[in-house]
Amino acid sequence: MQIEREQLSKILGVDVPESVRSVGAVTHDSRAVEPGGAFVAIPGFTVDGTTFVPQAMQRGAALVVAEQDVSNAPTVVVPDARAALADLATAIAGHPSRDLVVYGITGTNGKTTSSYVLHAILTAAYGAERTGVMTTAEIVVGHDREVAVRTTGEAPVVQGNLNRMRDAGVTHVVLETSSHGIHLHRVRGTHYAAALFTNLTRDHIDLHGSMEDYYLTKRQLFEWCDGPKLSNVDDEYGARLAQEVPGTLTFGRAEDADYRIADVRVVGAGTEFVLNSPHGELRLKTPLLGDYNVHNVAGAAAIALETGMDAHVLERAVTEMAQVPGRFERVPEARGRGFEVVVDYAHTDVGLELVLQVAREVLQAQGGTGRLICVYGAAGDRDPAKRPLMGQVASRLSDLNIITTDDAYTEDPQQIADQVMAGADARDTTVVLDRRAAIRQALEVARPGDVVVVAGKGHEHVQHLPTGDVDFHDATVVTELLAE
Template sequence: MILNRSELEELLQTRLPPGVEGISGVTHDSRAAGPGDAFVAVSGFKRDGAEFAPEAVRRGAVLVVAERELTGLPVVVVRDAREALARLAAAVCGHPSHRIPVYGITGTNGKTTTSYALHAVFSGAGPCGLLSTAEIIVGRERRPALRTTPEAPEVQSALDGMLRAGMERVVMEVSSHGVELKRVAHTRFAGALFTNLSRDHLDLHPTMEHYYRAKRRLLEWAEGPKLSNADDEWGLRLAGEVEGVLTFGRTPRADYRIEGVEDGGAGMRFRLRHPEGVLELESPLLGDYNVSNVAGAAALALAAGIPEETVVRAVREMPQIPGRFERIGCGQDFEVVVDYAHTDVGLAAVLEVARALAGRSGGRVICVFGAAGERDKAKRPKMGAVSTRLADWSVVTTDDAYSEDPGEIARQVAAGAAPGRYEVILDRLEAIRRALRLARRGDVVVVAGKGHERVQHLPEGDVPFHDASAIRALLRQDGEVEVARRSG
């Protein structure tokens, strides 16, 4: 919608430059600027958006919103450009979150799985959109996501699109970056859930306390049901600090209590005791941590008024989640799993499930993983320690190195690894090939870190890379070689 001059001045709480009568769009990306747009110059981690304001104006932007004066441009100065970006984006899109219930999911681990589980349950009651780390889903349309929580214009545009497409609810993953950088500011949340907290993103947040407070803010904003994981110390603390928060977990004091967990081989079974009764749930997702994820989603859905039978059916029938303990099958006699685990806690959870899976057939666990560059360096040796403790063999490789030296990152990971239980192969494709060729009948190969992602960020530039696709190609390639050998 078009915002006129008086509306803009009210939103920005300042006078506009002469000649600016209104805007029809807003962006922070000068390359996306067009006629009638406002360009908001936000400071990035490496560059100041004000540098790109002239380009935005050349492309047709009629207003620049910045935190300082810029000579020769139609500029309005604000105290907080990110706040202004979020405010303008919500207004230009007509405040879609005021017209469609949005449910936010936050936490260090389990956000995507919980979001998919909640989306599956809500979809059983009516059309539901999903904004996740892995993809954006609107009805039957699916497209890859660029980041966990996109910038404010993309968030508001996606919500508006979902509203126009007839979605009745939206599930959104909300990262601490999304909160701290105001990407979800001016979004109304109908409900929210906190999964857990462990060391991550300390490149953005100076301490764990700051990280926790960013996560907590989502539940403070939520206007409807709020759920927190009582089995997590941070989750239990949050429940005591934010009014109206209900809890889920195995602890007897949880409002939504997990009981009778059983590993059925092909999935997990458990009971969820809640204020109105007991649900018998069966999920195709493996692992105790996924019991917690599914239970949280079921609890939030029940608190939002979804009927019990809808919850039970949706949990039983929910599909595999891209890059979250995603099992890749090409006829091989061993398991291959792709997972997004990129912290020591997440990696431990995945490898424990892999151990249980391998234990049924007396197999081994082989793990391929790395650590991201330009991120919290303290978790690198911890990941090396976890992998060599829980896997029989580890292949340390390159994740998203960004501008860092992949070899140096690998050395820091290996500093925590147990001697004689790992090797280093920096080329990710060759590392995966090595793991697949080491695997025997009954083994489980875990390829961790990248999950659903389709690009690898390297010092020399971005390159296309998708773990699941690479694995399928290698398995088919080796399978064809094996068939040829047998035929010969």
């Protein structure tokens, strides 16, 4: 959609140079500038976007938006470049969320799984061609699927995908909404019809500075939403959220939960539980394992019911849903060897503990004679305080542990591993920095009855290293190594 000069001035709140007649595209990436489009120079964490203005102009940028004046370019100066990027992206996309039912899901753990559960329910009710989802793992538009770059893309990506969904006939969209997405204005301008909060544990302190700021950022999603709001009352921050934001309903095991979880049982390779709700009692069966996944299913079911979902459709959808990519994802090729291999995105001490607890339950269900083997690491350029905590968790819950490289980014992998090792028990832990070699070692020592957990990367297809990015997908690597 072309935005004329007068409308541009209203959107940005400042006069636009007379040389700019209209703008039909916007980006913060100078390599993606379209002729006649706008380039927004974002003050990055390491490099200021104004550095790339010459490149943007060479590609035909008609307007530069920045937080400081830029010479030799038609520039408007705004107080917040990221907010301007979102406002322009929303306008150029034609405010797509106004024509869609958008469900926002936020929290530290469980966002992706909850998103997939809700998407499965919506698909069962409205058909695949009418539903879409944007998660950490992938973007699904009807029957089309593509790998996601990050949990919540930059504003042009979010609005562009919402617009693409609207054009494709999608009516209901699940949008995994991270704290980065809220804090950095990536979802600014999106109208949320419903919101779900899973939980809050220590993460992203490098961005937020404190747990309080992290929580307040998450809370904004509920403040924006004018439809049903569901919060996990079993989480201390979820309980607080329900008290602070009017109209918020709760789900969980607590006796006073609006949607109360009861009678949880592990049945075969899945879980059954009762969800007592204002709409009656539902008995749900899911292929997902673990108490945290019971909460993920309960939250998704609750928000679906609050938006008018038929209970029978919901029950069938939850029962028939597929595995969630990189979330306790079982690699089927391992079962022929007599052991289990599980790939999971767990990359914090809390996430790792939850996954290993479920893996231990799987071992017990198999007779309890096998060992739990864990391959894990910690990301670089992130909160270093959680690294020794991850070592503690792994040594406490696993029988054999291999510390390896996750996404080191600009940090020395050995230094990260040493910090993780500081909390681990050297009697059950070794360090193998090469991730493929670490996984190979775990598979070589695995015996029938064992469970191997490969944690940290989950669905991701790229490993970020100081020497550059390399292709790496844990489930694929496991499959290749088993074939060898």
